[in-house]
Amino acid sequence: MSLLEVSNVTAFYGPSQALFGVDLTIEEGEVVALMGRNGMGKTTTIATICRMLTTKDGNITFAGQSLDNLPSHKVARLGIGLVPEGRRCFAGLTVEENLIAAARPGYWTFETVGEFFPRLKERRDQSAGSLSGGEQQMLAIGRALMTNPTLLILDEATEGLAPVVRQEIWSAIARLKEQSGLAILVVDKSLKELSSIAGRAVILEKGQSVWQGAMTDLTSELTDKYLGV
Numbered sequence: 001m002s003l004l005e006v007s008n009v010t011a012f013y014g015p016s017q018a019l020f021g022v023d024l025t026i027e028e029g030e031v032v033a034l035m036g037r038n039g040m041g042k043t044t045t046i047a048t049i050c051r052m053l054t055t056k057d058g059n060i061t062f063a064g065q066s067l068d069n070l071p072s073h074k075v076a077r078l079g080i081g082l083v084p085e086g087r088r089c090f091a092g093l094t095v096e097e098n099l100i101a102a103a104r105p106g107y108w109t110f111e112t113v114g115e116f117f118p119r120l121k122e123r124r125d126q127s128a129g130s131l132s133g134g135e136q137q138m139l140a141i142g143r144a145l146m147t148n149p150t151l152l153i154l155d156e157a158t159e160g161l162a163p164v165v166r167q168e169i170w171s172a173i174a175r176l177k178e179q180s181g182l183a184i185l186v187v188d189k190s191l192k193e194l195s196s197i198a199g200r201a202v203i204l205e206k207g208q209s210v211w212q213g214a215m216t217d218l219t220s221e222l223t224d225k226y227l228g229v
Helices: 042-049 072-078 095-100 110-116 118-122 133-145 163-179 191-197 220-226
Strands: 004-013 016-026 031-035 055-062 080-083 151-155 183-187 200-205 208-214
Touching: 004 042, 016 031, 016 042, 016 055, 016 200, 031 042, 031 191, 042 055, 042 151, 042 183, 072 080, 080 133, 095 110, 095 133, 110 118, 110 133, 118 133, 133 151, 133 163, 163 183, 163 191, 183 191, 200 220, 208 220
Parallel strands: 016 208, 031 183, 031 200, 080 151, 151 183
Antiparallel strands: 004 016, 004 055, 200 208
């Protein structure tokens, strides 16, 4: 049984249908890339997994338990940690307060996150709103880690950052892959970087899963068809 199973999921925003049949699986310790052009349903799929958007049809299970009727806070407690698009740090709280806000017992504590991202430890008493974009992204990742998840979901974790900072975030994700044993679902536009950390990919087109397989099987024809401008 897969750690996460999303099967033929459909979802709506009010009367407007956004997902028309999404399928994906993630095994324990696996890194999967969720790919597709803008507006194809990647963030909506994440919202359904985290139960911030309810599904109309299909099923979602995590660690053998159905998520279909659970509220989002209970899904988080089961072991799904989200790094949302746009970071969404609590600007008026300090770095430390942001990190401990949703902390749960486990390996990841303020000290271990501070070792992983030393700048967060250095700025523990600084307000999140005064951090640079890259530091806020580190904070968002650290906050998710402190929930001690089994699955970490990263939605556009390098968007809007300077190239050198993007590379720093990619290096952190690679370290998580190698050192933590976490399963990771990652959304990003950088095919080169995704190829270096993800073993498999799922591509969405107009709210449907249209291709999934090993990153090594992702040909230029497929990327032109589903990911090109």
